[in-house]
Amino acid sequence: xxxxxxxxxxxxxxxxxxxxxxxxxxxxxxxxLLLPLFTWPLLFDLVVEVVQGDSRxxxxxxxxxxxxxxxxxxxxxxxxxxxxxxxxxxAVATGLVALLGGKLSPLIALMxxxxxxxxxxxLYDGAVQEVEPPAAPAPPPPPxxxxxxxxxxxxxxxxxxxxxxxxxxxxxxxxxxxxxxPERLPLARRFLTVHLDGLERIADRLAAxxxxxxxxxxxxxxxxxxxxxxxxxxxxxxxxxxxIQVKVLADxxxxxxxx
Amino acid sequence: MPRIDKTLLATLPxxxxxxxxxxxxxxxxxxxxxxALFR
Numbered sequence: 656x657x658x659x660x661x662x663x664x665x666x667x668x669x670x671x672x673x674x675x676x677x678x679x680x681x682x683x684x685x686x687x688l689l690l691p692l693f694t695w696p697l698l699f700d701l702v703v704e705v706v707q708g709d710s711r712x713x714x715x716x717x718x719x720x721x722x723x724x725x726x727x728x729x730x731x732x733x734x735x736x737x738x739x740x741x742x743x744x745x746a747v748a749t750g751l752v753a754l755l756g757g758k759l760s761p762l763i764a765l766m767x768x769x770x771x772x773x774x775x776x777x778l779y780d781g782a783v784q785e786v787e788p789p790a791a792p793a794p795p796p797p798p799x800x801x802x803x804x805x806x807x808x809x810x811x812x813x814x815x816x817x818x819x820x821x822x823x824x825x826x827x828x829x830x831x832x833x834x835x836x837p838e839r840l841p842l843a844r845r846f847l848t849v850h851l852d853g854l855e856r857i858a859d860r861l862a863a864x865x866x867x868x869x870x871x872x873x874x875x876x877x878x879x880x881x882x883x884x885x886x887x888x889x890x891x892x893x894x895x896x897x898x899i900q901v902k903v904l905a906d907x908x909x910x911x912x913x914x
Numbered sequence: 915m916p917r918i919d920k921t922l923l924a925t926l927p928x929x930x931x932x933x934x935x936x937x938x939x940x941x942x943x944x945x946x947x948x949x950a951l952f953r
Binding site: 697746778 | 935
């Protein structure tokens, strides 16, 4: 059995919610547009000043009409501090209009400017959800120490010389090993430079149509062997280092009486 | 993170703040404009 309250809430609540949503959308859509409406006398003033040929008055009227428009733009952007900036713009507009257009005393112009600032803050403080400006795109990460070697290797692969393929695979393995453990790079830098230089020259000549000499295959095998040897040597050094660590730790445990 | 600016006179009720702001802007900016026109 439905009670009358239930029936009423069922019919009125969605309508209320809908109306509120519509009203807040209207408020958001027209936010700030009130500000230029305060300066309507300046539209007529502009005509009067132009007719009278008073350039100071024309400037004052133009500033008085333009600055509130800028303030509206600031306000509707809705970034952090935009309400405060809009209020300052309104204060400047009011002060200039009073000083230049109204030819009032500077003190009164200052008071009017302060009033306009306070009025804008009162009208719009908290009315807009101010959001942080979007963060600047992060700069690209600096190229790694291996970036250049990797690029050269990729270029060699693009040449597509079938004879070089096994060497390139070995070189790629070296680079992979080094990128996993960059601290080994100083040991392999010279190796990388010499090998990549040599491979690039060979690839260039072959691409230019050179006849491969007899020794080329042996040289390529040597290069491949050197790359594999380097990986093996780096691993062996790691193993030796681990071996030393194990010995040191075992001695320490024995000295401390734990083993 | 969106945040609401509550720096100024946040303790006053909102409709009162808005009315006061409207009145103040009318008093200052509109008055200055009107003086510029009718001086």
